[in-house]
Amino acid sequence: MISINNLSYLIGGRALFDNASLHIKPKDKIGLIGLNGRGKSTLLRLIDGEYQPTTGDISKSKDCTIGFLNQDLLSYQTNDSILTVAMQAFGRAVTLQQNIDKILKQMEVNYEDSLVEKLTKAQEEFEALGGYSMQSDAEAILEGIGFKTTDLSRPLKEFSGGWRMRVMLAKLLLEKPSLLMLDEPTNHLDLPSIQWIENYLRGYEGAIIVVSHDRKFLDNVVTSTVEVSQQKLNHYAGNYSFYLEEKQLREEIQKNAYINQQQQIKQTERFIERFRSKATKARQVQSRVKSLDRMDMIEDVVDDSVVMNFKFGFKQKSGRFIVELDNISKAYGDLEIIKDSSAQIERGDKIALIGANGKGKSTLLRIIAGTEPIEGDRKEGFNVLTGFYAQHQLEALNVENEILQELQQAGSAKTETELRSVLGCFLFSNDDVFKKIKVLSGGEKSRVALAKTLLAESNFLMMDEPTNHLDFLSVNILIQALQQFEGTFVVVSHDRHFVSQIANKIWYIEDYQIKEYPGTYEEYVDWQENRKITAPKVTEAPVAAKKPKEGKKKTPDQAALNELKKLQKELDTVEGQIETLEARKPKLEAEMADPSIFADFNKLQEKQTAYDNLEKDLSEAQEKWEELAERIDELSA
DSSP, X not given: OEEEEEEEXXXXXXXXXXXXXXXXXXXXXXXXXXXXXXXXXXXXXXXXXXXXXXXXXXXXXXXOOEEEEOGGGGGOOOSSBHHHHHGGGGHHHXXXXXXXXXXXXXXXXXXXXXXXXXXXXXXXXXXXXXXXGHHHHHHHHHHHTTOOGGGTTSBGGGSOHHHHHHHHHHHHHHHOOSEEEEESGGGGOOHHHHHHHHHHHHTOSSEEEEEOOOHHHHHHHOSEEEEEETTEEEEESSOHXXXXXXXHHHHHHHHHHHHHHHHHHHHHHHHHHHHTTOXXXXXXXXXXXXXXXXXXXXXXXXXXXXXXXXXXXXXXXXXXXXXXXXXXXXXETTEEEXXXXXXXXXXXXXXXXXOOTTSSHHHHHHHHHTOSOOEEEEEEOTTOOEEEEOTHHHHTSOTTSBHHHHHHTTTOOOOHHHHHHHHHHTTOOGGGGGSBGGGSOHHHHHHHHHHHHHXXXXXXEEEESTTTTOOHHHHHHHHHHHHHOOSEEEEEOOOHHHHHHHOSEEEEEETTEEEXXXXXXXXXXXXXXXXXXXXXXXXXXXXXXXXXXXXXXXXXXXXXXXXXXXXXXXXXXXXHHHHHHHHHHHHHHHHHHOHHHHTOHHHHHHHHHHHHHHHHHHHHHHHHHHHHHHHHHHHHO
């Protein structure tokens, strides 16, 4: 259907593709993957004809039609209803419908045979094109990807960019092109809509190429994977999980072949060097020189994986309870979001807040943050330091700053070396750290904003769709960072792989109540499946997320108040001790690294003893602080 042969494409002298080839057959379902900036979206535009190859060619069969969903469609606006926009997919059928209506109007006063003949022909073609079911088909797809029935008559311009993208996706699906190209289709979809699209694409009769960083989506939809790597299109005959296994096997084979070839080259070079000056060996030397010149060089394996070698911590532990919500309610006019619901977040909770769009996830996140007015009580725990990440954090970046400069201004006391180490974890190395924010891609800005959030040394993080616009490698970095994070967090995400890797509790809103499943995402999915078949055991059923103790709060007596003041004073003293000890620690480390001290065994031993004692005192002070904080929490309850 489509044949890409010896494709090369240059941008400013840099090759995105070099002698790359790919063949797309009817009914192929291809996942196009690779790191950001490697040319995935560019390849789709080359196939669509928007860009032209530098060399090579892209040939298409005559009957091949292409539908392309890309981020440029976000800017499209019109006063037409979203149903009307979606039905533009039936261009010829819509035109016939208008003609049929005109003919019927004329026949109210004119019964000429010619009009009857025109009507008959128009109706026959209209029926052949599926005209009588086009509105119901459009409604089914729009509602399948998340629109309510009442939304269908609303003008497109009233919707946000993400919802407009859904309308354009619906239009493409209704057009049913020979090749459907989707660039990050899940970025603007909630979980139910993603699952609906998965089911639809699995049964799609044409070919599909989808660019996505949603591993679960790729596993459920594609039957082959093409990786854009080293200017080539590398084909794997399976879904994303198959690709991971097959790539590891290929790299092992390539690595062994590379090592063997390098050994052969060294042996040959040693022979040449040793016998170069011997006349009796001249013919053999010349033969080996020629063999080296003719040798097809095997490239070493490029390891794209990144292991997080920086631990994101915080200066102060929070108390046992982070946030308590007691009988809260939230509504926007007649639209109820939460009603008389209670929940509790404890230190160490790793919560994924999931569910369909419009159910109140972002609202609940703002309630937890204390920025959304509510009915009921919200109580924040002791010593909670909150960090918040959402897409608007990207807009808050100073576009004139360099990346390193942006992190230096984030309030962190870390040295430039430490900040460079952090940026290295987020794929900014060497001179990359001096790039201006304004020249970065959306994914790169996301990584900078995430690094700033994690450097804030907050002990409680709230993150709203943090994986949007991140490639596989960047998502893996974020997973590692959150797995190492010893504090508490609540994450809103529709990325099932991401959630399965980082959450130990699942929250969702059902019947206007905050519900909690006390386990991993896989366990939650299994529970939901079993729930559809049979009633779950009482011990397995999620309940309203940990209610605070009910009943009237007792008025603290004077003795309790005195005790609270005493403990608070003691806590302040211990905090001062911790700050003093932490300030002494880098000085001792610097002294131990001093060459004059390092060379003197006695002095070095003295400093080492002092350092060990400081570590012990710091550990004891931190344990004491935690005991006091928990005691204060208990008395304050």
